[in-house]
Amino acid sequence: MRNAFANAFYELAKNDRRIYLVVADITAAAGVASFQKESPERFLNVGVAEQMMIGMCAGLALRGCIPFAYTIATFTIYRPFEQVRVDCAYQNLAVKLVGVGAGVNYSTLGGTHHAQEDVAIMSAVPNMTVLAPCDPAETALVTRESIRVPGPVYLRLGKAGEPDLTSAADPFRFGKIRFIKHGADACFLAYGPITKMALDVAARLERENKKSCAVVSVHSLKPLDEDGLRQVLSQFPAVIVLEEHAPTGGLGPRVKELAWDIAAPCKLKSFSLKDEFIHVYGSHADLLKAHGLEAGLIYEDVCRFAFASN
Amino acid sequence: MANPHFDAATSRERCRRFRKRILDISQTVGALHIAPAFSCLELVDTVYFGLMNRSGNPESDDTFILSKGHGSLAQFVTLEELGILPSEQLENYCKPGWPLATHPDYGTPGIEASTGSLGHGLGLAVGMAYADKMNGKDRDIYLVLSDGELMEGSVWEALMVAPSFGITRIVALVDLNDFQSLGQTSKILPNFYPMLEKIRAFGWEAVEVDGHDSQAIYNAVTRRNKTRPMVLLGKTTKGKGVTYMENVPVWHYRSPNPEEYRQAVKQIEES
Numbered sequence: 001m002r003n004a005f006a007n008a009f010y011e012l013a014k015n016d017r018r019i020y021l022v023v024a025d026i027t028a029a030a031g032v033a034s035f036q037k038e039s040p041e042r043f044l045n046v047g048v049a050e051q052m053m054i055g056m057c058a059g060l061a062l063r064g065c066i067p068f069a070y071t072i073a074t075f076t077i078y079r080p081f082e083q084v085r086v087d088c089a090y091q092n093l094a095v096k097l098v099g100v101g102a103g104v105n106y107s108t109l110g111g112t113h114h115a116q117e118d119v120a121i122m123s124a125v126p127n128m129t130v131l132a133p134c135d136p137a138e139t140a141l142v143t144r145e146s147i148r149v150p151g152p153v154y155l156r157l158g159k160a161g162e163p164d165l166t167s168a169a170d171p172f173r174f175g176k177i178r179f180i181k182h183g184a185d186a187c188f189l190a191y192g193p194i195t196k197m198a199l200d201v202a203a204r205l206e207r208e209n210k211k212s213c214a215v216v217s218v219h220s221l222k223p224l225d226e227d228g229l230r231q232v233l234s235q236f237p238a239v240i241v242l243e244e245h246a247p248t249g250g251l252g253p254r255v256k257e258l259a260w261d262i263a264a265p266c267k268l269k270s271f272s273l274k275d276e277f278i279h280v281y282g283s284h285a286d287l288l289k290a291h292g293l294e295a296g297l298i299y300e301d302v303c304r305f306a307f308a309s310n
Numbered sequence: 311m312a313n314p315h316f317d318a319a320t321s322r323e324r325c326r327r328f329r330k331r332i333l334d335i336s337q338t339v340g341a342l343h344i345a346p347a348f349s350c351l352e353l354v355d356t357v358y359f360g361l362m363n364r365s366g367n368p369e370s371d372d373t374f375i376l377s378k379g380h381g382s383l384a385q386f387v388t389l390e391e392l393g394i395l396p397s398e399q400l401e402n403y404c405k406p407g408w409p410l411a412t413h414p415d416y417g418t419p420g421i422e423a424s425t426g427s428l429g430h431g432l433g434l435a436v437g438m439a440y441a442d443k444m445n446g447k448d449r450d451i452y453l454v455l456s457d458g459e460l461m462e463g464s465v466w467e468a469l470m471v472a473p474s475f476g477i478t479r480i481v482a483l484v485d486l487n488d489f490q491s492l493g494q495t496s497k498i499l500p501n502f503y504p505m506l507e508k509i510r511a512f513g514w515e516a517v518e519v520d521g522h523d524s525q526a527i528y529n530a531v532t533r534r535n536k537t538r539p540m541v542l543l544g545k546t547t548k549g550k551g552v553t554y555m556e557n558v559p560v561w562h563y564r565s566p567n568p569e570e571y572r573q574a575v576k577q578i579e580e581s
Contacts, residue, residue, distance in 0.1 A: 041444060044475070052433055052467035059437020062423065063445070067437070082427060083464070087434060091416045091424050 001158040001193070002100050004136035007031035008143035009068065013039065019147070020060055020067040022046060024053040024075060028100070032070075050079040057095040058087035066094050066147055072106065073099025073115035077122060077154065088152040089127045095152045101159040102132070103192065103244035104273065104287040111277040115156075120249020122154040123222045130222040132156040134180070134195035135165040138172065142219055145174040156221075158193035165195055166217070175220045177228035183214035186238040186306050189229070189255060191218045194244040194288070200295045201242075201302060211307060218251055229255060233264035238306035241270035242298065244288065248275065269305050271298055312532045316360035318525035324359070325351045325524075328387045329551050329578045335383065336565045339404045342412065345549035345561040347383040349521075350454050350485040353544050354384045356527040357452045357483065358392065372449050373438060375423045377431025378456035378485060379413035385420075386410065394420040429462025431455060432482060436468050439477045439539075453482045458490040460505070466512070472539050473513035480539040481531055485521060487548040491562055509541045521546035552577055 010031025013019040021027075021035065022044045036043040046052045050071065057067035069076055076099040077084050088095040099115060106113035122130045129149050133139040139157060146153045166172075169180035180195070181202060188198035195217055202213035216232065218225070233239055233255070241252040252270030259268050273291040280290050288294065328351055336342055354376070358364070362372040376385045386403070389395035395410075395418070402408035409418060413426030423434050435451045442449055459465060472480060486505070488495050495502050509516040515534055519526040521544020534540045548562075549555030552574040566574055 044440070046467070046471050049467040049471065051429075051464040052436070052471050055430060055433020055464065055468065056437040056440065056471070059434040059439075060441050061437070062434065063438050063441035065441050083430065083433065086424065086427050087430055 001133070001136050001139045001162050002028045002160060003030040004139040005098065005143050005155070005157055006033070008140040010035050012144060012147060013042065016066070016147075017042070018064065018066045020044060020057075020065055022053050022057050022060070022067050022069050024048060024050045024071045026071045026075070028070065050075050051083050054080040054083035054095070054097070055087055058083065058091065058093050061088075061093035061095050062091070066096070068096040068098055070098040071100065072113060073102040073118055073156065074113055077118060078115070081121075084152075085125055089125045092127045092151045094150055096146050096155060097152065098155045098157065100157050102156045103158075103194070104291065105159045105193070105284055107284045107287040108281045110281065116244075116273050117246040117249065118154070118156060119221050119245050119251070123249065127151045128222060129153045129220070130156065131220055132191040133219050134190065134192060134217040135162055137164055137166050138217060138219055141172045141174075156192060162193045163196060165199060169217070175223060175225060177225045177232070178217045178219065179214055180217050181213070181215040183212040185211040185213060185236075186240060186302070187214040187216060187232050187236040188240045188242055189216050189218055189232065189251060190242040191221060191251060192244055194242055194293065197293065197295050197298065198240075198242045201299050204295070204299050205302065209303065209307060221251060224254060226258060229258050230262055233259050233262060233266055233268070236266055238267040238302075240302055240306070242293070243270070243272050244293065245272055246275055247272045267306055269301070271301075311363050312361050312528070313359065316356070316528050318523075318528070321352065321355050321359060321524035324391065325355050326578055326581060328355070328384070328391070330575060331387045332383045333566070333571055333574050333578065335400065335403055337568070337571055339565065341563050341565050342383065342404070343380040343563055344383070344565070345555050346378065346381045346456070348550045348552070348555070349487045349546045349548045350378065350381045351384045351550070352522045352524050353454050353483045353485060353527060353546075354381070354388055356524045357454070358388050360524065360528045361481070361531055362452060363449065370447065370449055373422050373451045375425065375431045375435060375451070375453045376414055377425055377453045378428065378459055379425030381454065381456070381485070382412060382414050385414060389420040392420070428456065428459040429464040432465050432468035432472075435480050435482070436472045436475070436477060439472070439479050440475060442479065443477065450479045450481060453480070455482055455484050457484055457486045457488065457495060457502075457505075460484065461499070461502070469509065469512040469514065477539055478536055481534070481542065482540070483527070483542045483544055485546050486518075486543045487546040489548040489557060489559065491559065493559060494557075505543060514538055515540045516543065518543040518545060520544070522550055551581060
């Protein structure tokens with residue numbers, strides 16, 4: 001995903017001299033490396049100084065530039081949170097905040113590097129747009145769209161090696177939910193790399209239970225495509241939210257609010273990270289499993305709650 | 311380009327009027343930052359009337375950011391004097407339904423950045439100055455910071471980065487009144503000092519002058535070497551001009567009662 005971002009960024013920045021990349025001693029490879037080589041004056045490494053990174057971006061934006069701040073998600077938004085809130089959001093400036101390795105992606109680096117409540121925090125900030133693409137191709141699309149957003153954007157990315165999930169998806173419409181697989185018996189709502197797990201569970205339900213399951217990528221968490229989600233809640237007998245995020249303030253609670261407001265007739269369940277800092281390590285998948293997010297566990301749970309009577 | 315006709319006596323007279331105007335406003339609201347505004351009035355006045363290029367062209371005019379946003383009344387009365395901020399807004403300062411509040415907000419006429427939380431202005435200025443440099447703009451960015459603000463780590467990040475990035479067009483004036491909200495800085499944090507040497511060590515030109523002496527401020531800034539960004543430490547008195555407010559922490563945010571108001575006005579008028 002970070003390479004997909006880097007390459008999309010390169011294409012944008014090549015033709016638009018308003019675009020800058022400001023980093024705090026962590027950078028991307030691929031297109032960003034080319035950008036750094038070709039336009040060193042627009043690649044700014046402020047050092048291990050995240051408040052400076054965001055403040056500088058806001059200053060550039062006050063002069064009409066379109067700066068991207070780029071580092072590990074926790075350092076993009078937590079360390080300099082007041083600069084994010086006051087400099088970028090309060091002044092409604094076109095700063096793009098790129099957070100790499102969100103969720104528990106940096107598994108063995110521990111809680112200091114886990115952005116597991118970022119969607120809640122960033123969604124609560126007025127003027128902020130929160131985007132979380134599900135695969136490299138969607139990352140490129142969302143990156144391109146982000147520069148058309150006049151205010152601040154938080155771009156929540158995975159890391160590396162994410163598979164392509166959207167080659168057979170419906171066309172991408174910015175800000176709208178996107179079916180990456182159609183179905184009739186249940187619908188999975190997800191965002192970010194964990195969308196792959198939703199697809200795996202959906203495939204098994206089809207294979208073993210003969211249930212046809214849709215999977216939707218909700219790449220825009222703020223603004224949320226409420227109309228699209230209401231339709232899902234009205235049309236499907238079962239809706240399952242799967243997110244690599246704390247149980248508070250993410251997509252699950254928002255979907256449940258919408259469901260309540262329209263008295264949705266569907267069964268509805270959400271799966272998220274636990275409200276815990278987990279002190280066991282391993283791979284990204286190991287960390288997700290420790291939080292209860294694993295395809296087999298979710299499959300069994302969905303069978304029980306959605307299809308038990310069948 | 312600095313104003314070659316800047317005159318310290320006229321500046322003194324303006325600041326006397328500004329102090330009176332701020333005292334008048336104090337009688338219409340419950341609480342406001344009078345002492346922080348009185349502390350930095352000469353710094354703000356000298357920037358606007360002596361140092362800034364203000365021809366009315368937003369592409370080339372110098373920029374001013376009041377990084378110590380709580381001194382906003384000093385900037386508001388200046389902007390009113392310049393005809394940039396409508397008097398009607400100042401008359402309705404902090405009133406329901408009106409936009410002018412205790413801290414400067416981006417979007418208010420003459421306000422180029424939202425401040426109020428300390429430690430933000432210099433980072434913004436570095437970004438603005440870098441963009442100006444890239445876009446070939448010939449303009450300076452002036453800021454007024456409080457000394458308490460220099461306790462914020464973000465200020466030191468910006469102090470480190472600006473000269474490292476070859477930025478020269480920032481002039482940061484520090485209102486060095488040796489008071490923070492809860493008391494005297496030299497007693498609370500003795501190792502805050504010496505300041506001049508710290509700033510020089512970060513690669514800035516730095517000078518210290520009497521922050522209530524407009525001529526001294528003007529001279530120091532106009533004679534800067536321009537190969538590096540500059541910090542001017544203006545030694546000031548918090549609450550300057552009203553004896554009972556001077557260096558008394560409660561006046562950071564208190565509003566005078568009618569008797570105190572009369573006393574203060576009398577002192578200002580006789581000064």
